[in-house]
Amino acid sequence: MNELREINKLRDIIAALFGSDAKKEEGQYPLSVLTYILPREKFADAARALKKAYALLAAEWATDETSFGRGFGIFACYRKGSEYLIVKVNVPLEDPTFPSLSKHFVPAYRFERQIQSLMGITPVGNPDARPWIKFEDWPQDAWPLRKAFNASKPLPRVEGEYKWVKAEGEGVYEIPVGPVHAGIIEPGHFRFQAVGEDIINLEERLGYVHKGIEKKFESMSWENGARLAGRVSGDTTVAHSIAYCMALEAMTGCKLPERAHWLRAIFLERERIANHLGDIGAICNDAAFSFMLYQLSRLRELILRTNYKLFGHRFIMDKVIPGGVAVDIDSTGKKEMLSELDNISKDFEKLVVIYEESPSLEDRVRDTGILRPERARELCVVGIAARASGLNLDCRIFNPFPPYDRHDRIELGVPVLITGDVHARAWVRIQEIRESIRITRYMLENFPDGEIISSFTRPSPGISGFAAVEGWRGEIIYWLQAGPKGEINRCMVRDPSSVNWLGLEQAIPGNIVPDFPLCNKSFNQSYSGHDL
């Protein structure tokens, strides 16, 4: 009963506050995620009310609905506990503006810059009108997400200037870094203002790997969309394709065989283990403790090799497809995975002891790059970064798909720390590897029989679907909308990095310049997943 009361909370607030002004949108799936249409001027009022009820902003995006004979739609998705709620307002073509949410939710400020840059709808009241992802050399009126935009034509370059945040004063200097920056890494630009060694401000500039993914979806078939989703962020290929497929399956009412769900969960946990192993090693390496990098990258390689042997791809790419999965495991595969996990967990535990007992490492990772819990909440960060800063968020608990919904059997432990430093983010990963190994063992021992794929039908026109999946970085959200002919009209992708980059920006001031790589590694955000 308690749970039921909780589920109804956000929607009750909207219903109570706006009465007949709030209309429930039909054709939104799954039915547990409600969408309310509000009058445009009430958009920010809803945000204020939901914030008071301790909801967090999960995403904000825009749609071009001219193919339905309407104008634009602006959406905000809120999360509280296990409840997701979407608020939509309609925006007429001739007056493309909407009230900004940035007064109530900090991450809105970046979501809205993106809406303004790519869809050309102005958030009224947003203090930062600079474009985001759209660079200064794009033509002003190039709004790629609009239907009228011709996406196949190359963009011309025009003159323009980006206004950086400036700091002045005696001894203040600036360090620009990137986009081609240290090592083997994705491109991004970071600009530090520093006094001596101390950083007083960090400004990020992203968008270098903007590949037009959201626009690309609109020209693809629903089946091929899963392949593109698997390439939004190569390190999270499994979680992204699961999220895409789940949103799509919710729209079509496609019911997956139990075995397909479990296989997806195994893929997801293997992806988590592999990436966390690599990350912990890389964090230690950036603290000049390369021993751990080599030890852990060896373990990571073992996982990838088993993936290749059992599933035919080192990252298990393209194995999650609409309606199920493309690859099964047999009893020898299960045995192999179990013995592999035994070996890895034995070595891993020895390395954890070394991690804990090395004072030189401890000195670097503790109290470095702190993201305070209250700040993390303000920024609505998700995933590892949230759990290291006191926010108990995990879609595997709050928005589970089978087998995670068997809370009584799996008893998934979610590590939550409150120090918010590099160590906390490393430690959350260590705990998660342990949990992932444990629940993978449980799953392998209790694996259900049956089919691995069910028939998949295309969604009917006009409906939309939502899904949230816990990738290794954190919550991934997909929102799909079918057009009037049943094609993909809009595919909104929200990688955890879209919000967590703000967390990094806030964790850096007060640290010394040489600690930046260490802090950055501890967040290890996706550039590609953010830039899209």
Next chain:
Amino acid sequence: MIRILKQIFRTGIVTEPLPRETEGEVEEVGARLQEAIRKRFRGSLTIRQVDAGSCNGCELEIHAINNPIYNCERFGIHFTASPRFADMLLVTGPVTHNMEIALRRTYNAVPPPKIVVAVGDCGCNGGIFGESYATLGAIDKVIPVDVHIHGCPPTPVALLHGILKAVEK
């Protein structure tokens, strides 16, 4: 400290022997790589990796050739942060509109012989992203490419193969 030493000795050198299915391949590529790098680059080949728009999948596999199992350093290959010290650019794609200028500048900063290797299907032909307002597609549309390594992403062995092809050229 004792624990670290113990773990190091317990783990031993994992670079050899390699798992059977790749053993022959890596060893053969490795011997020729070492020979070619010794002859042409006095034993040391320095690479700058440039992500011109990839999804990060290729980067993970490029990281993997540095792990103790593939251990590319034994052949004299190492990665540098500055293009000015690089003999070779390992470029992943598709080249985005927003990265085009940075890629050209990086290329210009590399001293001759400026070997360029395009990595991954996207780097070779644009891959699933193709050409659009945001992407220019293949890397050879922007800078001259010597060798292409296909795959989504290419495996570490395929990467070593491709680097060898470029060095022997």
